[in-house]
Structures are given as C-alpha cells and as structure tokens.
Amino acid sequence: xxxxxxxxxxxxxxxxxxxxxxxxxxxxxxxxxxxxxxxxxxxxxxxxxxxxxxxxxxxxxxxxxxxxxxxxxxxxxxxxxxxxxxxxxxxxxxxxxxxxxxxxxxxxxxxxxxxxxxxxxxxxxxxxxxxxxxxxxxxxxxxxxxxxxxxxxxxxxxxxxxxxxxxxxxxxxxxxxxxxxxxxxxxxxxxxxxxxxxxxxxxxxxxxxxxxxxxxxxxxxxxxxxxxxxxxxxxxxxxxxxxxxxxxxxxxxxxxxxxxxxxxxxxxxxxxxxxxxxxxxxxxxxxxxxx
Amino acid sequence: xxxxxxxxxxxxxxxxxxxxxxxxxxxxxxxxxxxxxxxxxxxxxxxxxxxxxxxxxxxxxxxxxxxxxxxxxxxxxxxxxxxxxxxxxxxxxxxxxxxxxxxxxxxxxxxxxxxxxxxxxxxxxxxxxxxxxxxxxxxxxxxxxxxxxxxxxxxxxxxxxxxxxxxxxxxxxxxxxxxxxxxxxxxxxxxxxxxxxxxxxxxxxxxxxxxxxxxxxxxxxxxxxxxxxxxxxxxxxxxxxxxxxxxxxxxxxxxxxxxxxxxxxxxxxxxxxxxxxxxxxxxxxxxxxxxxxxxxxxxxxxxxxxxxxxxxxxxxxxxxxxxxxxxxxxxxxxxxxxxxxxxxxxxxxxxxxxxxxxxxxxxxxxxxxxxxxxxxxxxxxxxxxxxxxxxxxxxxxxxxxxxxxxxxxxxxxxxxxxxxxxxxxxxxxxxxxxxxxxxxxxxxxxxxxxxxxxxxxxxxxxxxxxxxxxxxxxxx
Numbered sequence: 001x002x003x004x005x006x007x008x009x010x011x012x013x014x015x016x017x018x019x020x021x022x023x024x025x026x027x028x029x030x031x032x033x034x035x036x037x038x039x040x041x042x043x044x045x046x047x048x049x050x051x052x053x054x055x056x057x058x059x060x061x062x063x064x065x066x067x068x069x070x071x072x073x074x075x076x077x078x079x080x081x082x083x084x085x086x087x088x089x090x091x092x093x094x095x096x097x098x099x100x101x102x103x104x105x106x107x108x109x110x111x112x113x114x115x116x117x118x119x120x121x122x123x124x125x126x127x128x129x130x131x132x133x134x135x136x137x138x139x140x141x142x143x144x145x146x147x148x149x150x151x152x153x154x155x156x157x158x159x160x161x162x163x164x165x166x167x168x169x170x171x172x173x174x175x176x177x178x179x180x181x182x183x184x185x186x187x188x189x190x191x192x193x194x195x196x197x198x199x200x201x202x203x204x205x206x207x208x209x210x211x212x213x214x215x216x217x218x219x220x221x222x223x224x225x226x227x228x229x230x231x232x233x234x235x236x237x238x239x240x241x242x243x244x245x246x247x248x249x250x251x252x253x254x255x256x257x258x259x260x261x262x263x264x265x266x267x268x269x270x271x272x273x274x275x276x277x278x279x280x281x282x283x284x285x286x287x288x289x290x291x
Numbered sequence: 292x293x294x295x296x297x298x299x300x301x302x303x304x305x306x307x308x309x310x311x312x313x314x315x316x317x318x319x320x321x322x323x324x325x326x327x328x329x330x331x332x333x334x335x336x337x338x339x340x341x342x343x344x345x346x347x348x349x350x351x352x353x354x355x356x357x358x359x360x361x362x363x364x365x366x367x368x369x370x371x372x373x374x375x376x377x378x379x380x381x382x383x384x385x386x387x388x389x390x391x392x393x394x395x396x397x398x399x400x401x402x403x404x405x406x407x408x409x410x411x412x413x414x415x416x417x418x419x420x421x422x423x424x425x426x427x428x429x430x431x432x433x434x435x436x437x438x439x440x441x442x443x444x445x446x447x448x449x450x451x452x453x454x455x456x457x458x459x460x461x462x463x464x465x466x467x468x469x470x471x472x473x474x475x476x477x478x479x480x481x482x483x484x485x486x487x488x489x490x491x492x493x494x495x496x497x498x499x500x501x502x503x504x505x506x507x508x509x510x511x512x513x514x515x516x517x518x519x520x521x522x523x524x525x526x527x528x529x530x531x532x533x534x535x536x537x538x539x540x541x542x543x544x545x546x547x548x549x550x551x552x553x554x555x556x557x558x559x560x561x562x563x564x565x566x567x568x569x570x571x572x573x574x575x576x577x578x579x580x581x582x583x584x585x586x587x588x589x590x591x592x593x594x595x596x597x598x599x600x601x602x603x604x605x606x607x608x609x610x611x612x613x614x615x616x617x618x619x620x621x622x623x624x625x626x627x628x629x630x631x632x633x634x635x636x637x638x639x640x641x642x643x644x645x646x647x648x649x650x651x652x653x654x655x656x657x658x659x660x661x662x663x664x665x666x667x668x669x670x671x672x673x674x675x676x677x678x679x680x681x682x683x684x685x686x687x688x689x690x691x692x693x694x695x696x697x698x699x700x701x702x703x704x705x706x707x708x709x710x711x712x713x714x715x716x717x718x719x720x721x722x723x724x725x726x727x728x729x730x731x732x733x734x735x736x737x738x739x740x741x742x743x744x745x746x747x748x749x750x751x752x753x754x755x756x757x758x759x760x761x762x763x764x765x766x767x
Binding site: 011012028029031032033035036039040042044047048182185188191192195196197198200228229231232235263264267287288289290 | 326357476
C-alpha cells in the first residue's frame, strides 16, 4: 500500500467549502467526521432517518474530490458473489472446451483462474482502482449479518482474499462510507472499525439555506415559513417525520401552484406533499387547527 | 478549585472522560479510546464544536448515547470557567448601599428581557442570558433576594433559578404581544409551539449551566455521578418523568424493529426440523433399503398467538403505557394478538391497537373507553383475573402465550391464585413482567411472590431489560 497517500482535505473548513461548492451544505458534525475519516483512513458509518442526505453525502464527497463513486447497494440476500467477485463460469467452460486435446490440465487450470475470468463486484472494484475512489455501501442494515463479516477484511485492511489467486491489496485506500437506516443493529465488530456519524435533520438556519440552494426561486419569507412549519411538524409525534427532501418538494409544489404565502389554505391543500400517512395528516390537521 | 489538570496531561484527561462515559453505560473499548486520541491529534483543539463532533464520531456507536455524551462533554471539556464573559447584564434593584453593586436581581426586568429573547428566538443571546442568570442568582442567594446562606459559597440550583424566572408563564404574554388582528388559529398554534420549544431550550440551557458551575465547585466526578441524564433504555419505568417517557416512546419503534429482526433470524435458522424416521425408511425402499436421502420433519410455520393482560392503574402508568406501545409494534410478528387492560375489572382493548393507529393517544383511550373499574378504581388483581376468566376465558388456548404486565400490588385483596393457576394450565407459555425491583416484591400489599410461585415472573424495570426479557420469551 502506498504509505504516503496525501489526504483529500487540508482542514475542516476546507471540507465545508468544497462540499458547499458541489451543492452539499454540511454542518460542523458532517464536515468534522468527513475530515477525520479521510485523515485517519477509517470508513465512515452514517446513520439516521430516511431523507436527511446520507447517500447525497457520499456523492458530494466523490464530486468534491474528483473521485469515482463505486456503489454497493445492499439488499436482503446479497452475497459474496454480488458484493466481492465472481468467477465467469460460462467463459471458463468455453476456455476449457477450446483448449481440449492440445493442452495439459495444469496449464488449463492455472489459466481459467486468472484475471481474465474474474468478474469484479463493487468491493473488489473499489479496492483495485488506481484513481481516487469513494466507496459507498448503501443501506448496510438491509443486508444479512453474514455480509458484515465479509466487509470486515475489506474495511479494516483494504484487501480482498481470493483463494485461487491470492490477496488483492488496495494500491490506494478508497474513502469508504456506509449508510444505515438502523432497521437493525449492525455488529459491534463492524461499528468498531468505523467512525460514527448520526445525521439528523439540520437546524433551522441550515435547512433554510439548503432549501434556498435547491429551489432558488423561492422568496426568503416563504422559505422561512416553510422551514418553521416543517420543524413544528417534526416536533409532533408522527409516524414519519418530514425529511429535508420533502421540505424541498413542498417548496417546489408551492412554487408550481403559484402560492407566495403559507397560510391555512395553502397548508391544508398541500399537506399531502410532506405527510405521506393518512393518520399523520389527520393528526397534524387537528393539532394545528386547520379544520 | 477542584478542577485541576490531570497529571498525565491530555491523554490522561481523555481516559478520565472515557471512564466517565463507561460509568454511564456507554461501552467504549480501548480501541475507540485510541481512535479518540488520534482525533485529538488531527483536530484543532481550540475549535470546540469540531472537537465535540470528532470525539463523538470516535467514541459513540449508537444515536441514543448522544445525550449522555453531550452532558459529560460539557463537564470534561467546558467552554469557559467561572461566569464567563457575558454580554448580557442581569438587571438589579438599586440597593441603598451604593458600595455593593450586586443588589438583588430585578426579577420583573429580567423576565422582560427573557420574553424579548424568546420572541426573537436568538439562541446565542438566550445562552448568554442563561449563563448570566445562573451566575447572578447563585451569587445572590437562594431566592434572588440578596440574602446569602450561612456559607459564603455561592450555590447553584436549576430548580430555584427556573422557579424564580418561571419562563413558562411568559408564553401567554409573548403570544399576546405577537398577535395580529387577522391571525388564524393555525398561525397562532404554530407560534405557540415555536415559543414553547424555545422555552424548553432555555430550561435546558439553565440546567446545563448549573451542572457546569456545580462541577467547578464540587468536582466533576461528583456531578457526573448524579446530574448526567440516563440513556433512554436505562430509565426506570416507574420513576420516569414526562420528558423521559416521550423519549422512551421514540425508542419503541427501533426497539420493536430490532426484536422483530432478531426473531426473523431465529426463525430462519430453525427452518429444518428433526429427522423423520418413518418417511426416511419408506424412501429407502426405492434404493434397496439404503437410506440415501433422509427426510426431515417440516416445521409448521405456525405463528404464535399472544394474549396480553395489562395493569393500567396509575401506579404502573409509565410501564404499561410503554409496554403496550411495544406490543403494538410487535403485532405483525404474531398471527393473533389480544390485548386486555385491567384495573379492577378486565376489558378487551385489542381494537385500539390496530396497526397504524395513533400511538400516543392510545393510553387515554384505553382508560376512557374500556370498562375497568367497579368500586374505587384501585387495582384488584383477584377481581380482574376473575372477570377475565369469566368473560374472555376462551381467549387462552393451547397455542397462546400469556403475558401479564403489572406490579402485583393488590391493595390487600384476594390474589385469586386458583383462577390464575387454571388459566395458565390452558396456555402454552405464561410469563409475568414486573416493573418493580426484585427486592420490593412481596413487601406491603405486593402479592408478587405468591404469583411468582404460580408462574415465572421477570423483573422488567427499564426498556433495556424489557427488550432482553421479550427476546428471551417470545416463542419462535
């Protein structure tokens, strides 16, 4: 491994600036942990409710550092063959048939287990890349516990062992980022290898800036009203609290409908954009005296 | 001043901090401590917020631990010592003696300043004010009257400071000040909630500040022991106050999901049954009597049925509330859940726990809509069990698991053990969850030990314990 790999960022402020330049407004927590993950060479585990920008963060880091993004989307039942590598059986068979009769078995065997017949999957791809890489392992909590074991080697030593070929070690450490909606606890072993960031809804000021940067046509006043209302909604006990993405959607909706103030009628008419459950809508309507 | 530098310098201080986290139930291993030390090396120590986030990233592993972390961080890495240099001055009544500028605090003027700040929602100014108020009231003596206690030491108390200012009472006047003639109910409600939120924030600032000042005076270990909040999962049900209960309620869903996920895993692992001798032998006929392919018994994926009897009397309110919420969240794991509530009599409340029902109001509806009382509204376990057997006895079948939730305090009435024994003999499993500490079982009017003779009883004081018990109990 290249021991003197230069860090991606020089300071915490630089992280904030460069992420902002690609349209991701980060708070202190995000900027600090991204900076540390890069500095200490550790993977970053981001946990938090849906729609706060966990996946966005990985994309933004990739864009800000001119790195390629390699993404492993986890789902129930994902296995080694989908995450690490697979042998291309069809091609191997073809090769064996082609060599039949005029080649010794030893030569054939050595040949079919070589680079050419390997199908790299995201984890191996990320390890083997020479260019700067951001490895995003999305929705880790969806995968089975066995996959976590698989990740341990990759994330702590940045290497993959292939029994037939030997160990592939990263020439350049990727910036690894794992996300989780915490539908289940990840194992202690995995968590210990990562820096932990709990990404929650942003504070009012930051959310205002995010909305304005995404929907610049909104007036300051309307944005302010929007963010205030969403925060009140979040403070209620709802089944699904509105996320940042939904605040932005709400802003776009109001814009499209040509509404320039967020009064009772506007809220009543567009509440469905932010609250997706019937029971939540009923509750919000009653508690905010909208009927 | 008890706040002294650690003899091992910064690493020593970090180790102390980690030790304090451990005493509060945040498990931090040596590996994490080393990470934290690396963080200290990589960051600019003068930028406190970055330091806070950096340490949190290295030391914490779960979001529920953040509150404990923040409280301890304030103690171990304080922003300032002493009163700090505030820009906010606390108004005082001019004393007769012009030599002592520190006259009694002018509470009315102070409340006006606070009202202005709450209206504008200026967080930094509010924090500065909290700092100044705690300082002024602490120096001036207990009630802000200027009379010091016999000890010359200033004493800080969040309770007293908040009682003197009583920020809650400002809500109405702030609302009045902001009201405009054409405001709708909606705008009004929005504003009320925002200001209430800010008042809660201010209260927290005062509490934090008091904790910090007390730590300077009495040593941070002392304060860390008593004044740092507990993690939601470790809060005891029976002594939890409203705020903690809200927090607990938020942990219900993740907890239920976690349990559900673990249950699913266990079910998957248990997919294969035992060897089926008869079928294996029959199959071997086709291979000349050699059993080539063994046959296994298929597990019936029969989903367990659950019958829950829950004491909802005032004495166990926090506990039963929380448990019922958990039960609702777990409903999808069971083919059939029937929920019964009792105080003196038992009534079925299953219909209130439909999936998707509004969680937070369920308890009030249980108390309002179910027929639970007969005479005085004090819990009567004997009577409740009797009426359950009489009206809903058929709910318990050989497939059902019975869960009884309550403290078994019968107010010295007949515990009706015979009926309970009969009910349990019909059920597949039966367990009793008791929110009281084990050492109090059987004391006073508690019939816990007598019930424990009849069926297994588990101590279940915190959400963490509850999760353990439920996971161990649920039949798969």
